[in-house]
Amino acid sequence: MTRLCAATLASLPATVRRPAYDRASLRPGIVHLGLGAFARGHLAEYTEDALEKRFGAWGIVGASLQRPDQRDRLKPQDGLYTLLKLAPAGPELRVIGSVLDVLVAPEGPSALVARIASPDTRIVSLTVTEKGYCHDPATGRLRADHPDILHDLENPEAPRSAVGILVAGLRLRRAEGRGPFTVLCCDNLPSNGHVLRGLVRDFAALMDDKLAAWIEAEGAFPATMVDRIVPATTEADIAEVAKLTGLDDAAPVIGEPFRQWAIEDTFVEGRPDWHDVGAQMVSEVAPFEFMKLRMLNGAHSSLAYLGYLAGHETVSEASGDPVFARFLAGLWDEIIPTVPAPQGVVLADYARDLLVRFQNPAIRHRTWQIAMDGSQKLPQRLLGTIRERLRAGGGIDHLALGVAAWMRYVTGIDEKGGAIEVRDPLAAELKRRAEAAGRDAAALSASLLGIGAIFGTDLPGEERFTKPVAAHLAALFDKGAKATAASLG
Structure with a gap:
């Protein structure tokens, strides 16, 4: 069966919604750490909606922090994938185009840090699950003895933890005389923005007190609340998407129709018009x-x-x-x-x-x-x-x-x-x-x-x-x- 990609979009059935903007002109503005099913069924779809409503440089570069699987599935598809929304009344299909590329941190940590530090990057978002923050869940504080944190302190140019990667990108931005990017946590952590600010600050302080003070004074870590049920994709799901679309998609996302996103509206370098496509921009999440x-x-x-x-x-x-x-x-x-x-x-x-x-x-x-x-x-x-x-x-x-x-x-x-x-x-x-x-x-x-x-x-x-x-x-x-x-x- 023919693979989903930019060249095969036109062959999709008319019932399948596809990107309604000039994808060839899309430039990256967001780096997302942990490009799993949830991020592609939530952040990426909200961004897709915002791009269709008002086009801008808000393409997403995903980053896998452990394995190349996601890159290997999406690269042959030009970053495209199918979002299958399962409602009791029947399925709705849509091809998402907001993901432009996927990097694999262990294969090239310096390339990921460079992408994060790029002047084009205005938001770095995360869905790395609770355990990905190298913190003590009972206190919300950084575990300085965590193996990944110890590794990143010894190898600041080749970090492997999410916190270490963020600090490496912020450190490079500061060294080049630019301001920080917004760090947007989309994981289920209480006060997720506040907690992540503390983790980043604490890690930075272990390296450079002045860097930690700069992050604390200049950085933006808005809290968010995300909600959508996105089950793990199965082989049966992949077969069903192929049946419905006529194209082979190695990376479909399955989700419920419902979605919700509340975001504290504190961004240092702008954001997509998520507020126009259903996100709730609030003073307190x-x-x-x-x-x-x-x-x-x-x-x-x-x-x-x-x-x-x-x-x-x-x-x-x-x-x-x-x-x-x-x-x-x-x-x-x-x-x-x-x-x-x-x-x-x-x-x-x-x-x-x-x-x-x-x-x-x-x-x-x-x-x-x-x-x-x-x-x-x-x-x-x-x-x-x-x-x-x-x-x-x-x-x-x-x-x-x-x-x-x-x-x-x-x-x-x-x-x-x-x-x-x-x-x-x-x-x-x-x-x-x-x-x-x-x-x-x-x-x-x-x-x-x-x-x-x-x-x-x-x-x-x-x-x-x-x-x-x-x-x-x-x-x-x-x-x-x-x-x-x-x-x-």
């Missing part, structure tokens, strides 16, 4: 971010662990199960009192909309995918809510079950005795503790609660938390995820 982190991400993680244990492969299957739909309703009842409503938002309506999105049968968002990196996600998605509920004297039964389900999941053995591939930066430590405790729920919960990087020093000593977690974990071992969730009513 925190209320939107906080709502999404606790209500969507907290529910997603809890449902992923319980759903996976119960044998549900996808979020739509798990949330469509009446037992887990009731669990989600109870979970949101515990979460909502801790969430100040953003302007114009009714939180009960937001929760209902989330359930509709979760239950969209066209979206195959795998529970295993969401379950990845739980040690990094739990502190932001569930534990902050739990602390607040405890301070207010509120119940945490559903929240505690979410934590217990994570503990049961990281044992690496599912309810049928099969192996779970636990993907987590602390996977080896989690495995060691799980094997030592076996199926002793009290021993396992106590051991895992002792990981300070996840639970801090307060929660392990709080019986209102530790007792329900241990009780739920025992029930998960004894009765399974579905029966345990059902017992909450």
Whole structure:
């Protein structure tokens, strides 16, 4: 089958939307670190819309920080790929043209730093996942002892961490007498812009106090809240896109129709007209971010662990199960009192909309995918809510079950005795503790609660938390995820 590329665009069916601007004239203005499916289904589509509305030098150069896979898929396609939006009423297809090139950091770190430092680059955006920031999730501070940070301090011309790459680009801009670019974090980190500013400043200070002061005074790190369900692309998805378009696309992106992007409007060298294509440019992102982190991400993680244990492969299957739909309703009842409503938002309506999105049968968002990196996600998605509920004297039964389900999941053995591939930066430590405790729920919960990087020093000593977690974990071992969730009513 013929490959999607610039030369074959004209052969697409009329039902497939394609770039409505002169792509040959497009010049790069954004470098994006971590060009995965989410960035291509969110940032790149918003940018595509902005280019169609008002053309400018806002093409995207992606950067893969670890492997060449994405470059190898997109390069033969001239950076083009298909966005397949799956709605219950039927699919919508669109070819995205805003991505112009993909660099591979390990193959040429100096080339990536040069592109970032280029006068053409006005925004450097990131989706590198929580673990990509080399920080302590419990404190939000840079881990100066992280192997990648140690490497970058010793090899400043060939950095491999996202933070090291940003500082290398900023250092070169300053040395050449130019101002900084805007750093736009699009990952699910609380106060992501503020946190990233601190990480960049702290890393820079380990090299040069004057550079750190310049970044602090001149740099822009707007916070953002991003939202769109973008499942990992499967071979079946690739085959379906080929069937619908008549062209072979090695890098399609699958997503839901819904999207949301709230951005603090603080940019040092301009930005695309994202505000004209649905992005919310706000003075403070925190209320939107906080709502999404606790209500969507907290529910997603809890449902992923319980759903996976119960044998549900996808979020739509798990949330469509009446037992887990009731669990989600109870979970949101515990979460909502801790969430100040953003302007114009009714939180009960937001929760209902989330359930509709979760239950969209066209979206195959795998529970295993969401379950990845739980040690990094739990502190932001569930534990902050739990602390607040405890301070207010509120119940945490559903929240505690979410934590217990994570503990049961990281044992690496599912309810049928099969192996779970636990993907987590602390996977080896989690495995060691799980094997030592076996199926002793009290021993396992106590051991895992002792990981300070996840639970801090307060929660392990709080019986209102530790007792329900241990009780739920025992029930998960004894009765399974579905029966345990059902017992909450």
